[in-house]
Amino acid sequence: MARKMKAGLYTLLCAGMLIYAVPRLSIGNGWTQETLFGVIWICMVLLIIAAQLHDLLGVDEKTDEEIRKLKRYKYWRLQQRIIQQAERDRGNG
Known part of the structure; x- marks a missing residue:
């Protein structure tokens, strides 16, 4: 606003x-x-x-919303990679 x-x-x-x-x-x-x-x-x-x-x-509100969704998805993917890496490290350690 x-x-x-x-x-x-x-x-x-x-x-x-x-x-x-x-x-x-x-x-x-x-x-x-x-x-x-x-x-x-x-x-x-x-x-x-x-x-x-x-x-x-x-x-550009529709474009802004699409960019926000894309950023949330990239952040979620990054979290998933970190979790997967941590699980692999725990399994090897």
């Missing part, structure tokens, strides 16, 4: 930053350095907002 709150907060902060900055950027005066900076800055903020919305909407 904290992860979604964090993503929501970052989305709102970036949106506020975008609303505040866009009127102050000098865009539309030809391809000057200021225009290029403004376009790149806006694209970067929109990319950050898109990434936060992607996280906020939980697009």
Whole structure:
């Protein structure tokens, strides 16, 4: 839950930053350095907002669950190997 709150907060902060900055950027005066900076800055903020919305909407929840299951399985397999090795060592000792 904290992860979604964090993503929501970052989305709102970036949106506020975008609303505040866009009127102050000098865009539309030809391809000057200021225009290029403004376009790149806006694209970067929109990319950050898109990434936060992607996280906020939980697009990868199924993938995250599959990764958790795989990690649990690997941990279980490791435990089984350790138990088998301990049993073999006890039998030889």
